[in-house]
Amino acid sequence: MALEKITHVTGRGVYVPGNDIDTDRIIPARFMKCVTFDGLGEFLFYDVRKNADGTDRPHPLNDPRFKGATVLLSGANFGCGSSREHAPQAIQKYGFKAIIAENFAEIFFGNCTTLGVPCATASRADIARIAAAIEADPQTEVVVDVAKQEIRFAGQTVPTVVRADALDALVNGRWDAIAELLDGAVAVQTKAVTLPYLAA
Amino acid sequence: MPKSLFEKVWDAHAVRTLANGQTQLLIGTHLIHEVTSPQAFGMVRDLGLKVVMPHRTFATVDHIVPTDQFVEPYSDPLAQAMMDELRKNCAEFGITFFDRATGKQGIVHIVGPEQGITQPGTTIACGDSHTSTHGAFGAVAFGIGTTQIRDVLATQTMALGKLKVRRINVTGKLRPGVYAKDVILHIIRVLGVNGGTGYAYEYAGEVFDRFSMEERMTVCNMSIEGGARAGYVNPDQTTFEYLKGRPYSPKGAAWDAAVERWAGFASDAGCHYDDIVTIDAADIAPTVTWGINPGQGISINETIPDPALATAVDEKASIEEALAYMKLTPGAPIKGTKINVAFLGSCTNGRLSDFQEVAKFLKGRKVADGVKAIAVPGSQIVALQCEKLGLDKILAEAGFEWRAAGCSMCLAMNPDKLIGDQLCASSSNRNFKGRQGSTTGRTILMSPLMVAAAAVTGSVADAREVFSVSSN
Numbered sequence: 001m002a003l004e005k006i007t008h009v010t011g012r013g014v015y016v017p018g019n020d021i022d023t024d025r026i027i028p029a030r031f032m033k034c035v036t037f038d039g040l041g042e043f044l045f046y047d048v049r050k051n052a053d054g055t056d057r058p059h060p061l062n063d064p065r066f067k068g069a070t071v072l073l074s075g076a077n078f079g080c081g082s083s084r085e086h087a088p089q090a091i092q093k094y095g096f097k098a099i100i101a102e103n104f105a106e107i108f109f110g111n112c113t114t115l116g117v118p119c120a121t122a123s124r125a126d127i128a129r130i131a132a133a134i135e136a137d138p139q140t141e142v143v144v145d146v147a148k149q150e151i152r153f154a155g156q157t158v159p160t161v162v163r164a165d166a167l168d169a170l171v172n173g174r175w176d177a178i179a180e181l182l183d184g185a186v187a188v189q190t191k192a193v194t195l196p197y198l199a200a
Numbered sequence: 201m202p203k204s205l206f207e208k209v210w211d212a213h214a215v216r217t218l219a220n221g222q223t224q225l226l227i228g229t230h231l232i233h234e235v236t237s238p239q240a241f242g243m244v245r246d247l248g249l250k251v252v253m254p255h256r257t258f259a260t261v262d263h264i265v266p267t268d269q270f271v272e273p274y275s276d277p278l279a280q281a282m283m284d285e286l287r288k289n290c291a292e293f294g295i296t297f298f299d300r301a302t303g304k305q306g307i308v309h310i311v312g313p314e315q316g317i318t319q320p321g322t323t324i325a326c327g328d329s330h331t332s333t334h335g336a337f338g339a340v341a342f343g344i345g346t347t348q349i350r351d352v353l354a355t356q357t358m359a360l361g362k363l364k365v366r367r368i369n370v371t372g373k374l375r376p377g378v379y380a381k382d383v384i385l386h387i388i389r390v391l392g393v394n395g396g397t398g399y400a401y402e403y404a405g406e407v408f409d410r411f412s413m414e415e416r417m418t419v420c421n422m423s424i425e426g427g428a429r430a431g432y433v434n435p436d437q438t439t440f441e442y443l444k445g446r447p448y449s450p451k452g453a454a455w456d457a458a459v460e461r462w463a464g465f466a467s468d469a470g471c472h473y474d475d476i477v478t479i480d481a482a483d484i485a486p487t488v489t490w491g492i493n494p495g496q497g498i499s500i501n502e503t504i505p506d507p508a509l510a511t512a513v514d515e516k517a518s519i520e521e522a523l524a525y526m527k528l529t530p531g532a533p534i535k536g537t538k539i540n541v542a543f544l545g546s547c548t549n550g551r552l553s554d555f556q557e558v559a560k561f562l563k564g565r566k567v568a569d570g571v572k573a574i575a576v577p578g579s580q581i582v583a584l585q586c587e588k589l590g591l592d593k594i595l596a597e598a599g600f601e602w603r604a605a606g607c608s609m610c611l612a613m614n615p616d617k618l619i620g621d622q623l624c625a626s627s628s629n630r631n632f633k634g635r636q637g638s639t640t641g642r643t644i645l646m647s648p649l650m651v652a653a654a655a656v657t658g659s660v661a662d663a664r665e666v667f668s669v670s671s672n
Contacts, residue, residue, distance in 0.1 A: 019518055020393060020493050024632045028639075029611045033264060033278035035238035035285045037346075047639040076514075077394040080427065080493070081632060082611075083329040084236065085345035106397055106429050107329060110360075111345035165361050168220035177218065177359040178247070181351055184224050185252075187215050188357055191226050192253075195212065196454075196461070197322055198228055200255050 005173040006116055007147040009098035011070030012139060014060050015131035016045070021074055022081035023108060027090045029082075040086055041093030061094075065138040070097045073127055073134075079108025088112045098144040100127060100151065100160070113166040116175045118146050126151070126158035147171045202468030205321075205434055206365045206400045209340040209465060213323045215357055222359040229317060229324045229339075230257040230352045232295075233308045234264055234286040235613065236327030240349035241289040249354040254294040256356060258317055261286060261299065262307045263613045267576050267603035270300070279614065293353075306579020306605045309333040309547040313417065314581050316446025319458075320435035321465035325352050330547050330629065332423040335432030336416035337439055338465055340400065342430055363429055364398055364474035369405035372481040377664035379557075380415035381549060381627070381647035383407065385487040385497045387419075387479065388426040393495035396428025399474070402467065403433050407481050413442040414553045421548045422629050425494040434466040488660060489631045489645040490534055491522030496631075497645070498534060500662045506530035525633055526642050527621065534660055537644070540622040542573040542655035543636075544600065544648055546610040549627035550578025552585045554648045559591040561652060561667040567599030568658030574616065575600040576608040600655070612637025625654035 031043040049059040056062040072091060078101035079087060088111045091099065098118045112119050122130070133140050133154040143152040144160065146167060151160045162170065169175040192198045203211075215224040232240075237259070244251065251257065264279040274280045290297035298304040298311055305311070309330050312318040320338035324331060329343035344358065351358045370383060388395075401423050408416060416433045423431025433439075440459050443449045450458040485499035496518075498504070507523070507530060510516035523530060528537065544550075544558060555575065567573045575595045577583035583605055586592050592602040609616040610628035617637025618624055624636055624643050631643035644660060653663035663669060 018521070019514065022493070022630075022632045024611075024630070024635050028634055029263075029613050030637070032235050033276070033282060033613065035281060036242065037239055047634045052639065077397075077427070080393060081329065081424075081630060083327060083331075083343040083345055083424075085239075085327075085347060088345075103394065103397065105394065105427065107343055107345065107424075111347070114345065114347045163361075165220045165222045172219070174219060176347070177222075178351055178354065180218055181224055181355040181357050181359065182249075184215055184357065185355065188224075188226060188252075188355065191213070191215050192356070195226070195228060196458070197319060198253070198256060 003173040003176055004116065006118060006170040006175065008143055008145040009071060009118060010141060010143045011097060012066070012068060013071040013073055013130060013134045013142040014066040014069035015073040015134060016060050017075060019075040020077045020080055023079055023084050023087035024081055026079065026087040027084065032084060032086050037086065037089040037093070040090040041095070044090040044094045070095055071142045071144060072096045072099045073131055074101045076102035078104050080105035083107040085111045088115055088117055092117055100130065100144065102127065113169060113175055114177070116170065118144060118162055118170055119166070120144050120146070120151065120160040120162050122151060122158060122160045129156065129158065202471040204365050204402065204467040204471045204473065205338055205432060205465050206340060206363065206402065209321055209323060210362060212321065218359055222361050224357050225323060225360050226357050227325045227352050228256060228322045231308050231312055231324065231326035232257060232259045232349065233328065234261045234282040236346050237289065237349055238282065238285045239346045240353060243347070243350040244353050251293040251295065251353045253356045257295045257353065258312070259286060259290050259295055259297040260305050260308050260311045263607045263611065265606040266614050267606050267608050267616060270604065276615065303580050306581065307547045307550060307607055309421065310550060310578035310582065313337065313413070314446065314579060316443050316449035319443065320439060320462035325358060329424040330421050332428070332431045333417050333421040333547060335420040335423065335430055336413060338432055338435030338462065340430055340432065343424060363400045365402055366396070366399045366475040366477060367402045367404055367473045369476070369478045370407040370481050371405045371478060374407060374481045374484060377486055377649070377669040378484050379647040379649065380411060380418035382484050382487045384419045384422040385489070385494065385645065386484045388422065388495045389487065389497045390479065391426055391477065393425065393493050394427040396423065396426040399428050401426070401428045401431040403431060408433050412553060413438060414551045417551070418548055422494065425629060435462050486647065486650055486663060488534055488650065490526065490528060492525050492631055492633050494629065494631060494645060496522055500535055502534065504528050504530055504532050504534055535662060537660040538623065539571060539625045539654050539659055541618060541624040542567070542571055542651050543609045543624055543626040543628060544574070544651050545576030545578065545608055546628035547578060548629040549648045550576060550582065552582050554627065555586045555591045558648050558652045559594040561649060562598040563594050565598050565656050567655045571655055571658050573600040573655045574603055574609065576603045577605050579605045609636050611635060625651045625660065627651045
């Protein structure tokens, strides 16, 4: 299972402002009544993006200027709340390949990394600069350089941090841990016999 | 060298260090439910893998179960499909399923402890963020995503970075009418909704020493609302007494050996903590939320925050956003805010002691006109215990609908939902926008007795006044 080495993500950006955007808001619970993740993309941010009758509400994702954006920008504590992987799945299936925020809730961060979606943190001031550049010219290309820990846009460069374990996993193509975990099967059995509660 | 419980459990379950520096951690107990597991079984099949330790995964159904319909097929075909899928997956892979027909079904975080599956010194994972509940037993318990459920099914391990440990001492004695729910709402208010990022919370101090297991579970349950991936209480005599005689608890000589082993997992005196916070129990009042995250809480006698008085730009914006959604007036007392719905239940407050406490005060009282009140036991066993004690009748006579076990209106994946912008006094754990099933529905989190007080008066009220509470 050779995985892509994700050293950087390049694309246009869209800024969804706000702090503490929770996973219920990213994907409302009623859309989790499914046995596959297929089709979740269209329900991303559904309740803040749509009226009850299904028509669009004003929201950055409904703004035609930002159609096709692949880098999502937001505020602090992005992805808090429920552990539902449906949230990063919806973000990825909508077309996003990287997320920039001031910081991320932990379970969400891990879920994204496992899907190969880098979560890059940047300062509030720098996120505001990127957002301003996108607003001025929605065609602005944003490069989230995971390997170099920097974000480049409109001739500017700002620092970013991708947590060390995630950075290693992304750039070396081991963000989905399953192969490595399976490789440890013998060591797992050795450990398991030391724990009485695991006895069959 | 003295070690914390977290370090001891981690070391006992660390298999090896992975290439990216994370640890391959053995997950001794895996709990699953119908909402986050079907895709994981799909991935296991697609990769041609098997479930490596089927006897260490336990399933139940909770999120989508209707609380007023017992006969299948359920009126919601999507709910029925999820039910069928879980049944099929458990049968195919040989996993124990606490289905409704077993009489042991319930919210996954209530079933694990009542079956004695949740034990001290163990690692637990479940595709649900409230898995932190199980930390009440001195287990290290993580909420995980669906891809990680696949990892646990296929390898009984997952990749994880080690957490820091923050000890939170709650000293002294809680005042009458102040409950475990108030303790955790207060902690989150003080430390913030992301104050716990990167940490496991170790709850300690006289208040936790005196707490029952159910009270400890209420606090550990909401660790994630404070951003902490896990939360725990060191195991003690209270823990062992709770576990003795439960179906999955060790028996006979194995029991004595287990208790000795479990006691050894408690944090050593003088061990290292990355942070220590001390809270005086006397400072904690009955607490209610006013906003759209669990950290936006105030004591019942405070006024709703005014964005004009906010010191930080950020704080001003978040108060404005919250008040616009909640339709509350800045500077007004929260007490007296009219409610439409009262919800008793959830993995936070859906246990026997929660209903006992409420029934004690609700006897002879009536839910206010125009308030829809529902009481949803956390498990079939909780329901039965309540019914044996006649608590269901007391609640029903007061005007609460007594329902069947499940998550119900905590996240409204079943038919129990708010309508329009109804305001719900809720004993659940999240007040996010739209959380209770209506895109404009509003939630005020509080303790079960505060929910009862709101139900009886038709507005947010101080339970100590409504019920003349003078001692716990």
